[in-house]
Amino acid sequence: MTTVELDHVSYAYGGATPAVRDVSLRIGAGEVVAMLGPNGAGKSTTLLMLLGMLPPRTGTVRLFGGPVAAAVAAGRVGAMPQAGGVPPRSSVGDLLEFLHAVYPQPMPVAEALALADLGGLAGRTVERLSGGQQQRLRFAMAVIGRPDLLVLDEPTAALDVQARRECWAAIRRYAAQGRTVLFSTHHLDEADGNADRIVVLDRGTVIACGTAADVKRRVGVRTVTVTAGAPAGYADLPGVVAVADRGGRVALTTTDSDATVLALAAAGLVRDLEVAGAGLEEAFLSLTATAPRTEGV
């Protein structure tokens, strides 16, 4: 059964450019899907429509084959929005006890604490939790009702590396119970490491969708690396969509490695040449690039 169905969904906040344009997407039960895109790509707007918090201007959203409102009212959808929503003076245990009483088929508070790795912190007030612990509390609040669909908008934004890792471990424990999870992220490594499928959004539209391997294959980008021999100008070579400085080496992400290598040769810049299949990061840059992006060179 299809858990999430977006059919030709669009939304505009009022400006001339719509925030989301004609997005169609289907997510099956038990899938973990990442919505990946740069700032302003339309990720949050899409998730807000999916949660029934913004009405699509065109198109339809269905959850579990029915209207969004019915799925939300039945407690089948858990959400962790980007920020806020947790009273600072409440204790972790009181908050979870309160939500436990609200949902029709909640998990025991102890189970929610364990899932979120908050065991031993039930008596602590929210304001005395670290950033990572607060985020995991918001995760526990989102899952205590045992939602079939969990929607997470940039769940690890503003967390350090260790806290991010702990937050993902908690999310994966829930996904392992066969639940459907949709999360948004800017981080390619998070999409690559935690999702079965990646939807790449850019400027309000879906520009790629598939497994990380599919996305890489689809763009067919390669990385051409040479020892740096010129101070600038790499971004203007044919095919190049991104340039990165790798400590004396220059890595060029290119959609046409043959043309790039020929141009490097013509300019006398072929030194210790390496050509390799690109990673997800390069694929993402290539997909979302309007003009070559230069980093560190």
Ligand SMILES: Nc1ncnc2c1ncn2[C@@H]1O[C@H](COP(=O)(O)OP(=O)(O)OP(=O)(O)O)[C@@H](O)[C@H]1O
């Ligand atoms: N409340 C709002 N009022 C007006 N425009 C908005 C509003 N929220 C978002 N937008 C605009 O809609 C577009 C899509 O924004 P959205 O927040 O959905 O993108 P996003 O991919 O979630 O970005 P980010 O990763 O920065 O959160 C952007 O151009 C943004 O400026």
